[in-house]
Amino acid sequence: MLSRNREIFDLLAQKHGDAHCELNYDTPFELLVAVVLSAQCTDKRVNAVTEELFKVADTPEAFVAMPLDELEKRIYSCGFYRNKAKAIKELSASILELGEMPSTREGLMRLRGVGRKTANVVYAVAFGGNAIAVDTHVFRVANRLGLVNAATPELTEQGLMEAFDEDMWSRLHHLLIFQGRYVCHSRQPDCAQCNLTKYCAYYSAHAGKDEHETV
Ligand code: SF4
Incomplete structure:
Protein backbone atom coordinates (compact mmCIF):
# COMPACT_ATOMS: atom_id res chain seq x y z
CA MET A 1 0.00 0.00 0.00
CA ALA A 19 -17.06 7.50 12.12
CA HIS A 20 -19.67 4.76 12.27
CA CYS A 21 -22.92 3.59 10.74
CA GLU A 22 -25.55 6.18 11.71
CA LEU A 23 -28.54 3.98 10.97
CA ASN A 24 -30.35 2.63 14.05
CA TYR A 25 -30.99 -1.12 14.20
CA ASP A 26 -31.13 -4.01 16.66
CA THR A 27 -30.64 -6.98 14.32
CA PRO A 28 -28.86 -7.62 10.99
CA PHE A 29 -32.29 -7.90 9.36
CA GLU A 30 -33.33 -4.48 10.66
CA LEU A 31 -30.06 -3.05 9.32
CA LEU A 32 -30.76 -4.60 5.93
CA VAL A 33 -34.20 -2.93 5.80
CA ALA A 34 -32.73 0.39 6.99
CA VAL A 35 -29.99 0.30 4.32
CA VAL A 36 -32.58 -0.33 1.61
CA LEU A 37 -34.54 2.68 2.89
CA SER A 38 -31.42 4.86 3.02
CA ALA A 39 -30.93 5.03 -0.76
CA GLN A 40 -31.31 8.69 -1.80
CA CYS A 41 -32.42 9.52 1.75
CA THR A 42 -30.76 10.80 4.92
CA ASP A 43 -29.99 8.44 7.80
CA LYS A 44 -31.88 10.83 10.07
CA ARG A 45 -35.06 10.41 8.05
CA VAL A 46 -34.61 6.63 7.86
CA ASN A 47 -34.16 6.44 11.64
CA ALA A 48 -37.36 8.41 12.17
CA VAL A 49 -39.25 6.04 9.85
CA THR A 50 -37.79 2.79 11.21
CA GLU A 51 -38.42 3.84 14.80
CA GLU A 52 -42.13 3.48 14.06
CA LEU A 53 -41.88 0.78 11.38
CA PHE A 54 -39.95 -1.70 13.52
CA LYS A 55 -42.60 -1.44 16.23
CA VAL A 56 -45.06 -3.16 13.89
CA ALA A 57 -42.66 -5.25 11.74
CA ASP A 58 -39.07 -6.25 12.36
CA THR A 59 -38.86 -9.76 10.90
CA PRO A 60 -39.06 -11.22 7.38
CA GLU A 61 -42.32 -12.94 8.37
CA ALA A 62 -43.89 -9.65 9.41
CA PHE A 63 -42.89 -7.87 6.19
CA VAL A 64 -44.14 -10.70 4.01
CA ALA A 65 -47.46 -10.55 5.86
CA MET A 66 -47.77 -6.75 5.68
CA PRO A 67 -49.88 -5.55 2.71
CA LEU A 68 -47.77 -3.74 0.12
CA ASP A 69 -49.83 -0.56 0.28
CA GLU A 70 -49.46 -0.40 4.05
CA LEU A 71 -45.68 -0.77 3.79
CA GLU A 72 -45.58 1.93 1.09
CA LYS A 73 -47.46 4.32 3.38
CA ARG A 74 -45.17 3.60 6.32
CA ILE A 75 -41.98 4.30 4.35
CA TYR A 76 -43.39 7.00 2.06
CA SER A 77 -41.25 9.83 3.46
CA CYS A 78 -38.00 7.99 2.60
CA GLY A 79 -38.69 8.54 -1.11
CA PHE A 80 -38.77 5.94 -3.90
CA TYR A 81 -41.26 4.22 -1.62
CA ARG A 82 -42.70 1.91 -4.27
CA ASN A 83 -39.32 0.43 -5.24
CA LYS A 84 -38.18 0.26 -1.63
CA ALA A 85 -41.38 -1.43 -0.43
CA LYS A 86 -41.08 -3.98 -3.25
CA ALA A 87 -37.42 -4.63 -2.38
CA ILE A 88 -38.22 -5.13 1.33
CA LYS A 89 -41.04 -7.56 0.48
CA GLU A 90 -38.80 -9.47 -1.92
CA LEU A 91 -35.75 -9.69 0.34
CA SER A 92 -38.01 -10.83 3.20
CA ALA A 93 -39.53 -13.57 1.04
CA SER A 94 -36.02 -14.61 -0.08
CA ILE A 95 -34.85 -14.95 3.52
CA LEU A 96 -37.88 -17.08 4.39
CA GLU A 97 -37.17 -19.32 1.38
CA LEU A 98 -33.55 -19.69 2.51
CA GLY A 99 -34.58 -20.34 6.09
CA GLU A 100 -32.07 -17.86 7.53
CA MET A 101 -30.52 -14.43 7.13
CA PRO A 102 -27.30 -14.82 5.09
CA SER A 103 -24.13 -13.54 6.75
CA THR A 104 -21.78 -13.46 3.74
CA ARG A 105 -21.64 -10.83 1.02
CA GLU A 106 -22.36 -13.40 -1.65
CA GLY A 107 -25.31 -14.76 0.33
CA LEU A 108 -26.71 -11.28 0.89
CA MET A 109 -26.33 -10.43 -2.80
CA ARG A 110 -28.35 -13.50 -3.72
CA LEU A 111 -31.38 -12.07 -1.91
CA ARG A 112 -33.89 -10.53 -4.29
CA GLY A 113 -34.02 -6.76 -3.87
CA VAL A 114 -30.47 -6.51 -2.46
CA GLY A 115 -27.72 -4.87 -4.53
CA ARG A 116 -23.97 -4.88 -4.05
CA LYS A 117 -23.78 -1.66 -2.03
CA THR A 118 -26.47 -2.81 0.40
CA ALA A 119 -24.86 -6.24 0.75
CA ASN A 120 -21.48 -4.64 1.45
CA VAL A 121 -22.87 -2.39 4.19
CA VAL A 122 -24.70 -5.21 5.98
CA TYR A 123 -21.78 -7.61 5.58
CA ALA A 124 -19.34 -5.07 7.04
CA VAL A 125 -21.48 -3.45 9.73
CA ALA A 126 -23.64 -6.33 10.98
CA PHE A 127 -21.25 -9.21 10.42
CA GLY A 128 -17.82 -7.57 10.76
CA GLY A 129 -16.76 -8.45 7.22
CA ASN A 130 -14.21 -6.54 5.17
CA ALA A 131 -16.01 -4.58 2.46
CA ILE A 132 -16.17 -1.10 0.95
S1 SF4 B 1 -12.07 18.69 -2.07
FE1 SF4 B 1 -10.25 17.75 -1.07
S2 SF4 B 1 -9.42 19.38 0.25
FE2 SF4 B 1 -11.54 19.96 -0.29
S3 SF4 B 1 -12.83 19.16 1.37
FE3 SF4 B 1 -12.78 17.59 -0.24
S4 SF4 B 1 -11.11 16.21 0.34
FE4 SF4 B 1 -10.82 18.12 1.50
Missing part, protein backbone atom coordinates in the same frame (compact mmCIF):
# COMPACT_ATOMS: atom_id res chain seq x y z
CA LEU A 2 1.33 3.46 -0.88
CA SER A 3 2.49 5.51 2.11
CA ARG A 4 0.40 8.39 0.70
CA ASN A 5 -2.74 6.29 1.09
CA ARG A 6 -1.79 5.31 4.63
CA GLU A 7 -1.31 8.97 5.49
CA ILE A 8 -4.69 9.90 4.02
CA PHE A 9 -6.32 7.11 6.02
CA ASP A 10 -4.64 8.30 9.23
CA LEU A 11 -5.69 11.92 8.63
CA LEU A 12 -9.28 10.84 7.95
CA ALA A 13 -9.22 8.80 11.18
CA GLN A 14 -7.83 11.81 13.02
CA LYS A 15 -10.65 14.01 11.72
CA HIS A 16 -13.48 11.50 12.07
CA GLY A 17 -12.52 9.35 15.04
CA ASP A 18 -16.15 8.47 15.72
CA ALA A 133 -19.70 -0.03 0.14
CA VAL A 134 -19.53 2.81 -2.38
CA ASP A 135 -22.33 5.30 -1.91
CA THR A 136 -22.45 8.84 -3.29
CA HIS A 137 -20.10 10.17 -0.55
CA VAL A 138 -17.48 7.43 -0.95
CA PHE A 139 -17.58 7.82 -4.73
CA ARG A 140 -17.16 11.59 -4.63
CA VAL A 141 -14.48 11.81 -1.92
CA ALA A 142 -12.36 8.90 -3.17
CA ASN A 143 -12.26 10.46 -6.63
CA ARG A 144 -11.64 13.99 -5.40
CA LEU A 145 -8.75 12.84 -3.23
CA GLY A 146 -7.33 10.92 -6.17
CA LEU A 147 -7.43 7.62 -4.28
CA VAL A 148 -9.06 6.34 -7.45
CA ASN A 149 -9.87 7.77 -10.83
CA ALA A 150 -13.01 5.81 -11.52
CA ALA A 151 -16.14 6.44 -13.55
CA THR A 152 -18.48 4.13 -11.65
CA PRO A 153 -19.13 2.97 -8.05
CA GLU A 154 -18.06 -0.55 -9.04
CA LEU A 155 -14.70 0.67 -10.37
CA THR A 156 -14.29 2.88 -7.29
CA GLU A 157 -14.85 -0.12 -5.01
CA GLN A 158 -12.34 -2.15 -7.00
CA GLY A 159 -9.77 0.64 -6.95
CA LEU A 160 -10.10 1.22 -3.21
CA MET A 161 -9.79 -2.52 -2.52
CA GLU A 162 -6.53 -2.51 -4.46
CA ALA A 163 -5.26 0.68 -2.82
CA PHE A 164 -5.83 -0.33 0.83
CA ASP A 165 -5.15 -3.40 2.95
CA GLU A 166 -8.22 -5.57 3.44
CA ASP A 167 -8.44 -4.99 7.18
CA MET A 168 -8.80 -1.25 6.49
CA TRP A 169 -11.73 -1.48 4.06
CA SER A 170 -14.69 -1.22 6.43
CA ARG A 171 -13.14 1.58 8.47
CA LEU A 172 -12.24 3.42 5.26
CA HIS A 173 -15.86 3.16 4.11
CA HIS A 174 -17.10 4.95 7.25
CA LEU A 175 -14.28 7.52 7.17
CA LEU A 176 -15.04 8.48 3.57
CA ILE A 177 -18.77 8.73 4.32
CA PHE A 178 -18.14 11.06 7.27
CA GLN A 179 -15.71 13.11 5.18
CA GLY A 180 -18.33 13.47 2.44
CA ARG A 181 -21.19 14.10 4.83
CA TYR A 182 -19.51 16.67 7.08
CA VAL A 183 -16.59 18.24 5.15
CA CYS A 184 -16.31 17.39 1.47
CA HIS A 185 -19.85 18.35 0.51
CA SER A 186 -21.07 17.71 -2.99
CA ARG A 187 -21.67 21.29 -4.10
CA GLN A 188 -19.40 23.18 -1.74
CA PRO A 189 -16.49 21.23 -0.26
CA ASP A 190 -15.30 22.88 2.96
CA CYS A 191 -11.61 22.78 2.02
CA ALA A 192 -10.77 25.45 4.62
CA GLN A 193 -11.74 22.95 7.34
CA CYS A 194 -10.09 19.95 5.69
CA ASN A 195 -6.81 18.40 6.83
CA LEU A 196 -6.26 16.67 3.47
CA THR A 197 -5.56 19.61 1.15
CA LYS A 198 -1.93 18.53 0.81
CA TYR A 199 -2.98 15.21 -0.70
CA CYS A 200 -6.16 16.20 -2.54
CA ALA A 201 -6.19 16.10 -6.34
CA TYR A 202 -9.37 18.17 -6.47
CA TYR A 203 -7.91 20.84 -4.19
CA SER A 204 -4.70 20.98 -6.23
CA ALA A 205 -6.69 21.48 -9.39
CA HIS A 206 -9.09 24.03 -7.89
CA ALA A 207 -7.11 25.91 -5.21
CA GLY A 208 -7.56 29.60 -5.80
CA LYS A 209 -10.20 28.85 -8.42
CA ASP A 210 -13.86 27.94 -8.05
CA GLU A 211 -14.10 25.44 -5.19
CA HIS A 212 -17.83 25.12 -5.76
CA GLU A 213 -17.47 23.08 -8.90
CA THR A 214 -18.81 19.57 -8.43
CA VAL A 215 -17.21 16.28 -9.40
Whole structure:
Protein backbone atom coordinates (compact mmCIF):
# COMPACT_ATOMS: atom_id res chain seq x y z
CA MET A 1 0.00 0.00 0.00
CA LEU A 2 1.33 3.46 -0.88
CA SER A 3 2.49 5.51 2.11
CA ARG A 4 0.40 8.39 0.70
CA ASN A 5 -2.74 6.29 1.09
CA ARG A 6 -1.79 5.31 4.63
CA GLU A 7 -1.31 8.97 5.49
CA ILE A 8 -4.69 9.90 4.02
CA PHE A 9 -6.32 7.11 6.02
CA ASP A 10 -4.64 8.30 9.23
CA LEU A 11 -5.69 11.92 8.63
CA LEU A 12 -9.28 10.84 7.95
CA ALA A 13 -9.22 8.80 11.18
CA GLN A 14 -7.83 11.81 13.02
CA LYS A 15 -10.65 14.01 11.72
CA HIS A 16 -13.48 11.50 12.07
CA GLY A 17 -12.52 9.35 15.04
CA ASP A 18 -16.15 8.47 15.72
CA ALA A 19 -17.06 7.50 12.12
CA HIS A 20 -19.67 4.76 12.27
CA CYS A 21 -22.92 3.59 10.74
CA GLU A 22 -25.55 6.18 11.71
CA LEU A 23 -28.54 3.98 10.97
CA ASN A 24 -30.35 2.63 14.05
CA TYR A 25 -30.99 -1.12 14.20
CA ASP A 26 -31.13 -4.01 16.66
CA THR A 27 -30.64 -6.98 14.32
CA PRO A 28 -28.86 -7.62 10.99
CA PHE A 29 -32.29 -7.90 9.36
CA GLU A 30 -33.33 -4.48 10.66
CA LEU A 31 -30.06 -3.05 9.32
CA LEU A 32 -30.76 -4.60 5.93
CA VAL A 33 -34.20 -2.93 5.80
CA ALA A 34 -32.73 0.39 6.99
CA VAL A 35 -29.99 0.30 4.32
CA VAL A 36 -32.58 -0.33 1.61
CA LEU A 37 -34.54 2.68 2.89
CA SER A 38 -31.42 4.86 3.02
CA ALA A 39 -30.93 5.03 -0.76
CA GLN A 40 -31.31 8.69 -1.80
CA CYS A 41 -32.42 9.52 1.75
CA THR A 42 -30.76 10.80 4.92
CA ASP A 43 -29.99 8.44 7.80
CA LYS A 44 -31.88 10.83 10.07
CA ARG A 45 -35.06 10.41 8.05
CA VAL A 46 -34.61 6.63 7.86
CA ASN A 47 -34.16 6.44 11.64
CA ALA A 48 -37.36 8.41 12.17
CA VAL A 49 -39.25 6.04 9.85
CA THR A 50 -37.79 2.79 11.21
CA GLU A 51 -38.42 3.84 14.80
CA GLU A 52 -42.13 3.48 14.06
CA LEU A 53 -41.88 0.78 11.38
CA PHE A 54 -39.95 -1.70 13.52
CA LYS A 55 -42.60 -1.44 16.23
CA VAL A 56 -45.06 -3.16 13.89
CA ALA A 57 -42.66 -5.25 11.74
CA ASP A 58 -39.07 -6.25 12.36
CA THR A 59 -38.86 -9.76 10.90
CA PRO A 60 -39.06 -11.22 7.38
CA GLU A 61 -42.32 -12.94 8.37
CA ALA A 62 -43.89 -9.65 9.41
CA PHE A 63 -42.89 -7.87 6.19
CA VAL A 64 -44.14 -10.70 4.01
CA ALA A 65 -47.46 -10.55 5.86
CA MET A 66 -47.77 -6.75 5.68
CA PRO A 67 -49.88 -5.55 2.71
CA LEU A 68 -47.77 -3.74 0.12
CA ASP A 69 -49.83 -0.56 0.28
CA GLU A 70 -49.46 -0.40 4.05
CA LEU A 71 -45.68 -0.77 3.79
CA GLU A 72 -45.58 1.93 1.09
CA LYS A 73 -47.46 4.32 3.38
CA ARG A 74 -45.17 3.60 6.32
CA ILE A 75 -41.98 4.30 4.35
CA TYR A 76 -43.39 7.00 2.06
CA SER A 77 -41.25 9.83 3.46
CA CYS A 78 -38.00 7.99 2.60
CA GLY A 79 -38.69 8.54 -1.11
CA PHE A 80 -38.77 5.94 -3.90
CA TYR A 81 -41.26 4.22 -1.62
CA ARG A 82 -42.70 1.91 -4.27
CA ASN A 83 -39.32 0.43 -5.24
CA LYS A 84 -38.18 0.26 -1.63
CA ALA A 85 -41.38 -1.43 -0.43
CA LYS A 86 -41.08 -3.98 -3.25
CA ALA A 87 -37.42 -4.63 -2.38
CA ILE A 88 -38.22 -5.13 1.33
CA LYS A 89 -41.04 -7.56 0.48
CA GLU A 90 -38.80 -9.47 -1.92
CA LEU A 91 -35.75 -9.69 0.34
CA SER A 92 -38.01 -10.83 3.20
CA ALA A 93 -39.53 -13.57 1.04
CA SER A 94 -36.02 -14.61 -0.08
CA ILE A 95 -34.85 -14.95 3.52
CA LEU A 96 -37.88 -17.08 4.39
CA GLU A 97 -37.17 -19.32 1.38
CA LEU A 98 -33.55 -19.69 2.51
CA GLY A 99 -34.58 -20.34 6.09
CA GLU A 100 -32.07 -17.86 7.53
CA MET A 101 -30.52 -14.43 7.13
CA PRO A 102 -27.30 -14.82 5.09
CA SER A 103 -24.13 -13.54 6.75
CA THR A 104 -21.78 -13.46 3.74
CA ARG A 105 -21.64 -10.83 1.02
CA GLU A 106 -22.36 -13.40 -1.65
CA GLY A 107 -25.31 -14.76 0.33
CA LEU A 108 -26.71 -11.28 0.89
CA MET A 109 -26.33 -10.43 -2.80
CA ARG A 110 -28.35 -13.50 -3.72
CA LEU A 111 -31.38 -12.07 -1.91
CA ARG A 112 -33.89 -10.53 -4.29
CA GLY A 113 -34.02 -6.76 -3.87
CA VAL A 114 -30.47 -6.51 -2.46
CA GLY A 115 -27.72 -4.87 -4.53
CA ARG A 116 -23.97 -4.88 -4.05
CA LYS A 117 -23.78 -1.66 -2.03
CA THR A 118 -26.47 -2.81 0.40
CA ALA A 119 -24.86 -6.24 0.75
CA ASN A 120 -21.48 -4.64 1.45
CA VAL A 121 -22.87 -2.39 4.19
CA VAL A 122 -24.70 -5.21 5.98
CA TYR A 123 -21.78 -7.61 5.58
CA ALA A 124 -19.34 -5.07 7.04
CA VAL A 125 -21.48 -3.45 9.73
CA ALA A 126 -23.64 -6.33 10.98
CA PHE A 127 -21.25 -9.21 10.42
CA GLY A 128 -17.82 -7.57 10.76
CA GLY A 129 -16.76 -8.45 7.22
CA ASN A 130 -14.21 -6.54 5.17
CA ALA A 131 -16.01 -4.58 2.46
CA ILE A 132 -16.17 -1.10 0.95
CA ALA A 133 -19.70 -0.03 0.14
CA VAL A 134 -19.53 2.81 -2.38
CA ASP A 135 -22.33 5.30 -1.91
CA THR A 136 -22.45 8.84 -3.29
CA HIS A 137 -20.10 10.17 -0.55
CA VAL A 138 -17.48 7.43 -0.95
CA PHE A 139 -17.58 7.82 -4.73
CA ARG A 140 -17.16 11.59 -4.63
CA VAL A 141 -14.48 11.81 -1.92
CA ALA A 142 -12.36 8.90 -3.17
CA ASN A 143 -12.26 10.46 -6.63
CA ARG A 144 -11.64 13.99 -5.40
CA LEU A 145 -8.75 12.84 -3.23
CA GLY A 146 -7.33 10.92 -6.17
CA LEU A 147 -7.43 7.62 -4.28
CA VAL A 148 -9.06 6.34 -7.45
CA ASN A 149 -9.87 7.77 -10.83
CA ALA A 150 -13.01 5.81 -11.52
CA ALA A 151 -16.14 6.44 -13.55
CA THR A 152 -18.48 4.13 -11.65
CA PRO A 153 -19.13 2.97 -8.05
CA GLU A 154 -18.06 -0.55 -9.04
CA LEU A 155 -14.70 0.67 -10.37
CA THR A 156 -14.29 2.88 -7.29
CA GLU A 157 -14.85 -0.12 -5.01
CA GLN A 158 -12.34 -2.15 -7.00
CA GLY A 159 -9.77 0.64 -6.95
CA LEU A 160 -10.10 1.22 -3.21
CA MET A 161 -9.79 -2.52 -2.52
CA GLU A 162 -6.53 -2.51 -4.46
CA ALA A 163 -5.26 0.68 -2.82
CA PHE A 164 -5.83 -0.33 0.83
CA ASP A 165 -5.15 -3.40 2.95
CA GLU A 166 -8.22 -5.57 3.44
CA ASP A 167 -8.44 -4.99 7.18
CA MET A 168 -8.80 -1.25 6.49
CA TRP A 169 -11.73 -1.48 4.06
CA SER A 170 -14.69 -1.22 6.43
CA ARG A 171 -13.14 1.58 8.47
CA LEU A 172 -12.24 3.42 5.26
CA HIS A 173 -15.86 3.16 4.11
CA HIS A 174 -17.10 4.95 7.25
CA LEU A 175 -14.28 7.52 7.17
CA LEU A 176 -15.04 8.48 3.57
CA ILE A 177 -18.77 8.73 4.32
CA PHE A 178 -18.14 11.06 7.27
CA GLN A 179 -15.71 13.11 5.18
CA GLY A 180 -18.33 13.47 2.44
CA ARG A 181 -21.19 14.10 4.83
CA TYR A 182 -19.51 16.67 7.08
CA VAL A 183 -16.59 18.24 5.15
CA CYS A 184 -16.31 17.39 1.47
CA HIS A 185 -19.85 18.35 0.51
CA SER A 186 -21.07 17.71 -2.99
CA ARG A 187 -21.67 21.29 -4.10
CA GLN A 188 -19.40 23.18 -1.74
CA PRO A 189 -16.49 21.23 -0.26
CA ASP A 190 -15.30 22.88 2.96
CA CYS A 191 -11.61 22.78 2.02
CA ALA A 192 -10.77 25.45 4.62
CA GLN A 193 -11.74 22.95 7.34
CA CYS A 194 -10.09 19.95 5.69
CA ASN A 195 -6.81 18.40 6.83
CA LEU A 196 -6.26 16.67 3.47
CA THR A 197 -5.56 19.61 1.15
CA LYS A 198 -1.93 18.53 0.81
CA TYR A 199 -2.98 15.21 -0.70
CA CYS A 200 -6.16 16.20 -2.54
CA ALA A 201 -6.19 16.10 -6.34
CA TYR A 202 -9.37 18.17 -6.47
CA TYR A 203 -7.91 20.84 -4.19
CA SER A 204 -4.70 20.98 -6.23
CA ALA A 205 -6.69 21.48 -9.39
CA HIS A 206 -9.09 24.03 -7.89
CA ALA A 207 -7.11 25.91 -5.21
CA GLY A 208 -7.56 29.60 -5.80
CA LYS A 209 -10.20 28.85 -8.42
CA ASP A 210 -13.86 27.94 -8.05
CA GLU A 211 -14.10 25.44 -5.19
CA HIS A 212 -17.83 25.12 -5.76
CA GLU A 213 -17.47 23.08 -8.90
CA THR A 214 -18.81 19.57 -8.43
CA VAL A 215 -17.21 16.28 -9.40
S1 SF4 B 1 -9.42 19.38 0.25
FE1 SF4 B 1 -11.54 19.96 -0.29
S2 SF4 B 1 -12.07 18.69 -2.07
FE2 SF4 B 1 -10.25 17.75 -1.07
S3 SF4 B 1 -11.11 16.21 0.34
FE3 SF4 B 1 -10.82 18.12 1.50
S4 SF4 B 1 -12.83 19.16 1.37
FE4 SF4 B 1 -12.78 17.59 -0.24
